[in-house]
Amino acid sequence: MDGAKQLHLGEHYDECDVCSSPITDLSQAFTTEYGGKVLTFCSEKCFKRYLEDPALYAEFGEDEGLE
Template sequence: MDGVKQLHLGEHYDECDVCSAPIKDLSQAFTTEYGGKVLTFCSEKCFKRYLEDPALYAEFGDDEGLE
């Protein structure tokens, strides 16, 4: 199964909002809130990249925030 990651039932993985790396232990993650959404980062490096341009990493669904 190339390119497919097997997850075991009951496991939940979040991913970094900057680099999309999986975050298994949220207690080790960096988080912040932007536009009412909690963003999660895998490392201080990714958090600092986010701080350089927060709007770049904000995702809006259903055309929210777009005009």
């Protein structure tokens, strides 16, 4: 592999930084960078929610999100 993490069935790569849903397919995810941190979103809906107040979601740690 070229440095990418290999997933096995049932594993997830990351969690959505808005709703904390597991992301199993990064090709379907939305990502952006804020304050030097890469944020990942499970859907366009969550990405648009993030765009309404980026600083709010960037404050959360890697294992946190908002419902």
